Amino acid sequence: MSGADLSQGDFSESWFTDSKLVNVKLIGADLYRSDAQGADFTGADLTRASLVRVNFDDAVLRGTTLDGADLVKASLCDVDATGASCRGTQFMGASLLDVDLRDADLTDAVLRENSFKVAMNHATNLKGVSGSVFGPVKLFEQGSVRELGGVALEEWIREKGGNVQVITGA
Template sequence: MSSGTRRNWAPRALPADPQATARLREWLQSGAEGKLDVIGLDLSNSDLSGGNFSESWFSDAKLVGAKLAGADFYRSDAEGADFSGADLTQASLVRVNFDDAVLRGTVLDGADLVKASLYDVDATAASLRGARILGASLIGVDFRGADLSHAVLQENSFKVTVDHLTKVEGLSGTVFGPVQAMDDQGVSREIGGAELERWVSERGGSLQVLPVPGGTRDA
């Protein structure tokens, strides 16, 4: 890359899609602070690890299998984006909008999800080992088969679906429930309050379920 490359950072591997590659190159040469616009573009299998994408637009983009470890997505919009199989290890995802996104099999180990928004998200088989999920909204998130081991939660809306394959060993913190728990027969039931605390405790975690603001503690 030339001396005009933004902060001397360059992708380790560009997307195969010519339009996405052209947009990235234009953005890099502009030296713009954040605000990359790749709405609807295909960045699958690219390696953008360590990039600074603060306040950028990834809505409806495809990032299947992309390497994004250590990248900064502060306040970015990734609504409807597909991150299936992507690597977001140690990524900064503070205040990111992931509504309607696909995080199927995505690696989010050690990621920072403070005040992120996740509504109707498919996160089946995702890995969030040691992730920080603080003050976030997780509503309608499918965590079946996901690994939440040693993740830290704090005052999150946590209306999610879990199953007998969801790992919660070392999971800690506080949430507003309830969750949908599926057994190994595929039967789902709602659990909250003390029952949810027991469910997590039996699997090696420790959660406190908080009273819903303006309401009562989940039963």
């Protein structure tokens, strides 16, 4: 299906496991409760897509456009989302565990009580990002990696133009 235009389609509860969806257009599509585990969405356009409860575990979202998408309770574990565009994306109660967001654009994204164990770098755009997360994140800087959580993560995000509360404790 690589390169196909499937915009506005209703793919609720569909099975995309290990699919090649490179450069596919799913603009405004509904993938509610779909399974996209291990799928390759490199360069795909999921602008304004409904991705509620979608399983993206082990998927590739490299360079994917998720602008304005709804990822309520979505699962993203071990996901390569380097260079993804998530401008205005809604991450509500989602699990982002071992997600690579280096060079990603999260401008105006909304995060609400997400597990947020992600990788970021200086090029990750966090301008206008808001909400709350359970950290920590791995920050890649000049050949080294450091872990940021709690107040230190809140301050780093604030320096980059965002306002996120980091929830600590069990």
